Amino acid sequence: MTGDLEHGSELAARTALNIYMDFAREFSVDSALELLRKARSAGWHSIDNKVCQAICRLSSRFQAEDIDELELTLRDNMSDTTSLIVVLWVLFMNDSINSIHERRNRLITRIITEIPDHDIRELPLITPSMNDTEFWQECLSLWVAQVRVWRNNPAVLGNAAQFASFCDYNTSAEWFLQCKRVDPTNPAWPHQLGLLYLREQNRRGVPTDHEVLSAMAISELEQALSLSKHADDKPAVEIDLMTALFDNRRFAEARSHANSLIRECHINPDPWQRGLSVFNSNTILGLMSLAEGDAAKAKDHLLASVTPPDEQIYYFFPPRVFEMLLAKKLLKNGEFASVRSFLILCSKASDPDSSIFSKWIREIDQGLTPDLGSHLYKDSSG
Structure with missing residues (x-):
């Protein structure tokens, strides 16, 4: 089946992933990892969501004690994002255990410092526990340092802005606006900025703030919709715009x-x-x-x-x-x-x-x- 991903079409790749999703328990972990690595590296936009779902399904097969070997592979190679996301999922699901919590925090720190341009879409996996305020500030400081170095790199800026959206509205908005300046045709940035404005609108209690922020949010979401070219991107933006309206x-x-x-x-x-x-x-x-x-x-x-x-x-x-x-x-x-x-x-x-x-x-x-x-x-x- 991995040959479908290496030499076949997007349709063949999607079919292979559907088979994995239906028969996830039938595949060995090594076979599943190989399949998902190839799917992730194939560069086919239309199967991205399916790959994320399949990685999540694979992660459910691990317990915290089962990932030591997988985590070892990341010590010298953080670019293996498929293994990285599997490890993050398992650590995330077991974060209430103190030793696991510490391992997860160490891995989050490595991600920010070593691969700030990562393509990890499952944002909760790489954000600290909500009550860990000291670690939040430590991570935000690391992102500030990365943005100083990579001011014109939209991947780094976008990851930093996503992180800051949980804890620092003004910084997050500034970084998303910079994303729009350096990558003006990407619908992800006005989409994320619109969602940020909506969350801030819901947080504030002043009616005049609501009106201003809702107008800003809807404007950004309309821009994101106009920039969306992929049939599988457009609905997510339009759903958020419809809901805001x-x-x-x-x-x-x-x-x-x-x-x-x-x-x-x-x-x-x-x-x-x-x-x-x-x-x-x-x-x-x-x-x-x-x-x-x-x-x-x-x-x-x-x-x-x-x-x-x-x-x-x-x-x-x-x-x-x-x-x-x-x-x-x-x-x-x-x-x-x-x-x-x-x-x-x-x-x-x-x-x-x-x-x-x-x-x-x-x-x-x-x-x-x-x-x-x-x-x-x-x-x-x-």
């Missing part, structure tokens, strides 16, 4: 983007991105229908949010990231039957090991109102 009560524009995402979702080669487009767009459309007093249309959108609109494969995410605001509002309106049907569809589309949907369905059957958990969107629909 909805949160700021610009419903006509949000509806236009939602309809666009549904209309064009089949173009995206990644079934996870297709699923995100369908789910988020219908959630927004349903919330707006409910705000307009059209409960019947809102229920239709609820069911459509987890229903593939065509014959392609659509992957929907497990419950920890499902947006449940529309279902919660319909429950509040007494629409228990529709929400029950939605939860059944969720259970079929999600991780088969998940029991949360069964629990919620059982509670509805018992005449109870299930707590569907927290939501990602602000309640802007009134």
